[in-house]
Amino acid sequence: MAFNYEKWLRPGKLPHIWCxxxxxxxxxxxxxxxxxxxxxxKEDTALVSGIGxxxxxxxxxxxxxxxxxxxxxxxxxxxxxxxxxxxxVILVGGDGDxxxxxxxxxxxxxxxxxxxxxxxxxxxxxxxxxxQFSPCTPTGHKASTTPYGNPDxxxxxxxxxxxxxxxxxxxxxxxxxxxxxxxxxxxxxHKGFSVVEILDDCPTTYGRRNKYKSVxxxxxxxxxxxxxxxxxxxxxxxxxxxxxxxxVLYKEEKAHYTDEYAKVIxxxxxxx
Amino acid sequence: xxxxxxKIEIIEKYCKGCHICxxxxxxxxxxxQGFVAAVKNLEAxxxxxxxxxxxxxxxxxxxxx
Numbered sequence: 564m565a566f567n568y569e570k571w572l573r574p575g576k577l578p579h580i581w582c583x584x585x586x587x588x589x590x591x592x593x594x595x596x597x598x599x600x601x602x603x604x605k606e607d608t609a610l611v612s613g614i615g616x617x618x619x620x621x622x623x624x625x626x627x628x629x630x631x632x633x634x635x636x637x638x639x640x641x642x643x644x645x646x647x648x649x650x651x652v653i654l655v656g657g658d659g660d661x662x663x664x665x666x667x668x669x670x671x672x673x674x675x676x677x678x679x680x681x682x683x684x685x686x687x688x689x690x691x692x693x694x695q696f697s698p699c700t701p702t703g704h705k706a707s708t709t710p711y712g713n714p715d716x717x718x719x720x721x722x723x724x725x726x727x728x729x730x731x732x733x734x735x736x737x738x739x740x741x742x743x744x745x746x747x748x749x750x751x752x753h754k755g756f757s758v759v760e761i762l763d764d765c766p767t768t769y770g771r772r773n774k775y776k777s778v779x780x781x782x783x784x785x786x787x788x789x790x791x792x793x794x795x796x797x798x799x800x801x802x803x804x805x806x807x808x809x810x811v812l813y814k815e816e817k818a819h820y821t822d823e824y825a826k827v828i829x830x831x832x833x834x835x
Numbered sequence: 836x837x838x839x840x841x842k843i844e845i846i847e848k849y850c851k852g853c854h855i856c857x858x859x860x861x862x863x864x865x866x867x868q869g870f871v872a873a874v875k876n877l878e879a880x881x882x883x884x885x886x887x888x889x890x891x892x893x894x895x896x897x898x899x900x
Contacts, residue, residue: 565844565887565896577849577893584853588891740888779858 571595571605573625580619584778586737586763590684591620593743593761594655598626600748608651611640613665616691616765617657617684634665637672640679648821651751652678658685659697662718666698673727673756677820680750680757683720686765694768705772724758725813731757732813737764738785739809749811755819762789762807841882842898847871849894856886856895 572595581587598608605626612618614633621628627650631639636654644652661669661683672679688706689695696706698718705712724732731753733746743761750757764770764781775781792810795803843864852870857863861883866875872895880897887897 564900565898568893572893578851579892581891583851584855585891588893589889592888592891592893738889740885778853778855782855782859 566592566596566599568592568595571598571624571626573623576623579623581616582765582767584764584766584781585616585690586686586761586782587617587620587684589737589740590617590682590743590761590763591623593740594620594653594682594747595624596744597747597751600744601751603651603751607649608653609640609643609647610653610655611636611643612655613660614691615657615660615689616686617655617763618660620655634660634663635668636660637665637668637679637681641672641675641677644677644679644821645824648678648825652680653751654679654681656681656683657690657697658683658687658699658718658720659689659695662720662723663698670723670727673724673729673758675820676728676730676755676817678754678756678822680747680753680759682747682750683758683760684763685720685760686763686769687717688765688769690765690768694772700769704769707768707772720758720760721808721812724760728756729758729813730755730815730817730819731811732760733758733811734760734762734807734809736762736785736789736809738782739789742809746811753814755815755817838878840877841880843874843877843880843886844896844898845872845874846894846896849892851892851894853891855889855891859889860886 608626610621611629612621613636640652694707696709696713700713701717703712721732735742735746750759766778788807789809790806850871857865862879864880887895
């Protein structure tokens with residue numbers, strides 16, 4: 564049976580602003596399916612975003628939403644979580660918003676292990692502002708500000724999150740649409756800071772500068788590079804060259820900030 | 836027994852013509868008619884829902900029952 568997305572969409576907002584073939588819409592559908600699977604209540608769910616193409620996502624979804632300053636989604640979301648610890652706080656943003664402009668907030672949210680879920684839609688570029696290179700643009704690839712190829716190595720968001728202290732890290736792609744909602748469900752259920760990186764395509768500002776002829780070619784690339792974690796165990800280092808692991812990459816049960824802060828409040832009140 | 840066919844609803848107002856549904860349908864049920872997707876061969880549909888799942892624009896619904 565066709566899935567009823569309308570329940571979670573603000574009426575009259577479609578069609579959305581994303582370009583033809585942009586995978587952000589596929590991720591938004593995955594997010595709605597995850598909300599439905601978890602039977603979340605609209606009044607108990609906060610969707611927080613910064614600025615960018617991906618950050619437009621909360622505008623379409625009918626729940627508590629917050630569209631904040633560029634890169635500051637994690638800071639605002641921390642405020643929401645501290646004020647209302649019972650709320651499910653989900654952050655959405657792009658790679659530039661999350662790892663460059665909001666890099667500081669991102670690593671510290673990971674370090675605190677605050678009980679939130681960060682969905683990073685990695686399309687390797689700053690799409691909305693005109694195709695400037697982001698920290699995730701691969702070496703040698705072109706952007707509007709690197710017309711002769713990007714000399715920098717790109718960030719591995721998953722490794723960055725694990726290194727900074729996030730306790731749940733997963734990766735999916737916009738091509739593997741039926742995996743997206745499963746990863747998001749697991750991430751929301753996890754107590755602690757969860758990061759879900761979704762590899763995405765940007766046919767308008769990234770694809771046409773890097774000789775991708777069509778959306779289909781970009782989608783096929785996502786299909787080719789993705790290797791599930793379990794399949795990768797049986798593969799050699801040579802076979803894994805140029806591939807990207809998908810699935811749940813890291814999971815750890817650890818004390819999380821919201822609980823720890825509640826204990827601080829208790830101690831402070833007892834000391835009075 | 837006659838095969839029960841689904842109803843594939845395409846909301847033309849939402850379709851941006853990205854070709855994803857046409858290209859990744861395993862049985863080639865869909866085709867492009869101008870700038871929007873359209874059903875070409877409904878008989879071949881195996882109700883895998885991949886078009887509905889992958890449409891970034893909320894433009895396809897596969898109604899099976």
